[in-house]
Amino acid sequence: MRVVVLVSGTGSNLQALIDASADPAYGVEIVAVGADREGTLGIVRAEAAGIPTFVTRLRDHATREEWDAALTAAIAVHEPELIVLAGFMKLVGEPFLTAYGGRTLNTHPALSPSFPGAHGPADALAYGVKVTGATLFVVDAGVDTGAIVSQVAVPVEDDDDVVSLHERIKVVERAMLVESVGRIAREGITVSGRRVRFGASDSHALD
Incomplete structure (x- = not known):
């Protein structure tokens, strides 16, 4: 399966996908890595692995819609079957969703639908939940509202602060992402409303 990965920062999830895709049995080829800013470690990681890269900066475009269209065009060059947002800190808009929704x-x-937005671990800790975790979802026009592909639970320890909790979440989030992307490549995935299941008649498409 041809995959484009978008990053904004250090690219630790990207690196996990790069490492996994080195095994032909994983079923994934990362055909390009894109970023919304120059100089990210994620782009450095991609270049070190010999993966084509591109940068589409918001400030280089007059409107957010123009940026979104430019991002979509940059992705389309690589003809991906799947896009993975791996720490990509921009919301995508209508042009992108029309092409790749x-x-x-x-x-x-x-654990969606709880605590959406940029401060999930902090919000969970502040609310006093005993269990939080990580969610993998199909991107839609909302903020962390898409159909859920996979979830992993993480207990909240009594001595947790935001940093310690988030670090434990990152570990399971990374493993969940790698496992799920590989399963999608090998088995396909079917999305029916908000219900998502692995397995499809065409393993190289999201139905």
Whole structure:
């Protein structure tokens, strides 16, 4: 399966996907890595692995819609079957979703639908929940609202702070992402409303 990965930061999830895709049995070829800013470690990781890269900066475009269209065009060059947002810190818009809606995955460091947005671990800790975790979902027009592909629970320890909790979430989030992307490549995935299941008649498409 041809995959484009989008990053904004250090690219630790990207690196996990790069490492996994080195095994032909995993079923994934990362055909490009894109970023919304220059100089990210994620781009450095991709270049070190010999993967084509591109950068589409918001500030280089007059409107967010123009940026979204430019990002979509940059991705389209690589003809991906799946897009993975791996720490990509921009919301995608209508041009992107028109082209790749239903074929784009993102992770969130909480158990959706609880604690959406940029501060999931902090919000979970502040609320006093005893269990939080990570969610992999199909991107839609909302904020962390897409159909859920996979979830992993993480207990909240009595001595946790935001940093310690988030670090434990990142570990299971990374493993969940790698496992799920590989299963999608090998088995396919079917999305029916909000219900998602692995397995499809065409293992190289999201139905």
